[in-house]
Amino acid sequence: MTTPDWAKHAVFYQIFPDRFARSGAVEAQEAVQLTPWGTPPAEQGFQGGDLYGIVDRLDYLDALGVTALYLNPIFASAANHRYHTYDYYEVDPLLGGTDALRALLDAAHARDMRVVLDGVFNHASRGFWPFHHVLENGPDSPYVDWFKIEDWPLRPYASDQPHNYAAWYDIPALPELNTDHPPVQDFLLDVARHWIAFGIDGWRLDVPREIETDGFWEAFRTVVKDANPEAYLVGEIWDEAPAWLQGDRFDGLMNYPLLDATLGFFGAGSLRDYSKAHLTFDPIDAPAFADELDRLLALYEWEATCAQLNLLDSHDMARAQWILNNNPAAFRQAVLFLMTMPGAPCIYYGDEIGLSAAGDPHCREAFPRDDADWDTDLLSFYQAATALRHRHEVLRTGRIEVLHASGRTLVLRRTLADATALVAFNAGADAVQVALEAAALPTKPLSSAWPPSANAPLSASSSPLPLSLPPRATRVWTTD
């Protein structure tokens, strides 16, 4: 299989559009009552973030080392998260409408930044026009086969009786689309094609496993790649799913299993009692982490592994800082781990300035406007961490091996052609010495690449090579 090269080299930034930045330039917002920016997030309430606001922040994102955006849904929706789509062909008016997406794509592409949208194709909203059509016309509606209806009359809004059609998670607001009905497939494939042709660089696919129609996702890939062979397809699948990364469906998955182990290893000792779906965030030591890493790396072809979307958190879970009980050292090591792994790291908006919050809806808070409210040290750290990844191709697509795993210490080697990197983590509270075999080291000299201020080369002159790692230290050496 082949996956888009740009994705392997990307640093993603995930944006929850209602909460990242408000431009003040959206006329449709004049017409409505918004919740003030910074209100503690609740299930309802729009705070007025918009796509022009993202355009205004592109300098900031550039400086952060971001090369690709992943936006939570932006199509017309009555939900602040916009997973309840009512019009798949229009960007939500409160986000600035389709013109604002045009502006964002043009501005992002002008700086070689890509934009991936969230595709929600398993279910629509009660306000999606074909559902409205069925609601108004009952069995006489020509759209009756677009949904999975159990009996009549439909009850989408009855508080005292259950809904009587298939709905995602049994939420009446989210009628499932009948993807077994060919016209529905045609509709969704046209939406997929339409926005790729409009200029987006890929799709993150929401709950794709719930669409079980034979051949749907294969057809989806064909349509998308025909429109743009470089488009990136990443699925929201929370566990291992080798069948989905064999070249005929997605390029990568949201790498939740890696996230679970990453926070479990670097956060061991300070983890909150938190779980989400099948992620349990159990404390693990380096050997267990190394085993899990080996297991995960063996699941997929290398092309897919390099195109995974590696993350520490998302809009669907507590922020990593919060799970780590705001342990800054653990958090920074987890960030560096992501920046030195194959697979594209994805920063959830605001993590880089210290946002820390429990799960949905808390983790969807407004990005603070005033930088006095930012952790600017953390922001500088993030900038340096993404720069490290961008500087060394070997950290992005070099083959990976565990050289050493014991206690709280993990040493990894990355190799790409004649380039080598050593990446060492001491996640413990005590200094450690690791003795590396000289044979594990390249003949070319290794310069220090991390921390940015360090200037301690590593050479294979003595064997075994003693590696000194202070408490909570991360060290990277590279030959290039």
Next chain:
Amino acid sequence: MTTPDWAKHAVFYQIFPDRFARSGAVEAQEAVQLTPWGTPPAEQGFQGGDLYGIVDRLDYLDALGVTALYLNPIFASAANHRYHTYDYYEVDPLLGGTDALRALLDAAHARDMRVVLDGVFNHASRGFWPFHHVLENGPDSPYVDWFKIEDWPLRPYASDQPHNYAAWYDIPALPELNTDHPPVQDFLLDVARHWIAFGIDGWRLDVPREIETDGFWEAFRTVVKDANPEAYLVGEIWDEAPAWLQGDRFDGLMNYPLLDATLGFFGAGSLRDYSKAHLTFDPIDAPAFADELDRLLALYEWEATCAQLNLLDSHDMARAQWILNNNPAAFRQAVLFLMTMPGAPCIYYGDEIGLSAAGDPHCREAFPRDDADWDTDLLSFYQAATALRHRHEVLRTGRIEVLHASGRTLVLRRTLADATALVAFNAGADAVQVALEAAALPTKPLSSAWPPSANAPLSASSSPLPLSLPPRATRVWTTD
């Protein structure tokens, strides 16, 4: 006041889009189950007429003498009549979508045919996205002021409890727009401007009296005329409404009062027992008809009178043929009366081939595909009648006077500069002789203009001039 010249000279044709012509070219129709073409019309059911179908029929309409189309609503809607709008910025997909309107406008304009759309701005549908928004978010929705909501939670679909928001005619499917809320005004004015800029030639305004917001219709006129000074604005007001035709709102009204008197006079003796709104279709004689004509002509400035939309029926009432109990002579005289009146005659689709049906939904039947099902004699008559109007400007914009009204006989004079026309109707079953004063006749000779085959000029050589009118005869003489 000034009104668009083209409207004064137009022959309109009103189309109920789901039922006029099906092109077979609308892909969205492949996705749905349609009711077969020609099914007796019911409240629900789509038969698949579309805008490309109208394009296919433009030769037919040209030959009929039609120079302007008035289309019942075409924006996205879950109702076959499409008065329940869910998206004001999209043409309904089953009609071919916005691309089909582009094609229709281009094809119509290429033959100097105008297109007027139906604007439904007092109310939307339950599926209109801001209403959906309020439904999903309750009092937290930023669109809460767009409607007139009485309490929470909203009950748009509860069968056992009344709805709790203002709705047109208390129909829960039709929430009223709160036009007192400035953003709603801005929205509607933008819709008005948008489609005029897109290329339509005017708006027929649905139930305009129900929008009582001060200055709304004045602003509407300004926006529309700014976008196209030649745009035509015609209001659906069923009775007299001089305040609406003073130059600051509409150019004309749907002339239902004239329709009532016209069918009452020409149909006297064969009228069915039918009424609609305040139209009672009472049989009247020529003096009563002449009085009503004089009264109606005195209501408005001449500019407005010439821009009235004169009709015999519409989608909102029984067809004229049916009201007249299929009396062909009465029907043809009524048609000729409209063709010789100031104000643009409007043919309701299918009247010209003999469709005859009771009120809604029956009068919204599919136009027969097979011309074996047409009354082709009637069609030829219509072609001749529109040609008569087009041939003689005096019949369109000439001043009008009643020369004679007695029993079942009415004689009218039209004058425009040095042109004169005499129009005489004998709506009775007996031949009559009318003695016209020579002073009432022009010095220029009068040639016979109707019936088409006649060749009997009229001259003022003798006085009084005896005018012989056979039973149910219509005669027209003109100087030009």
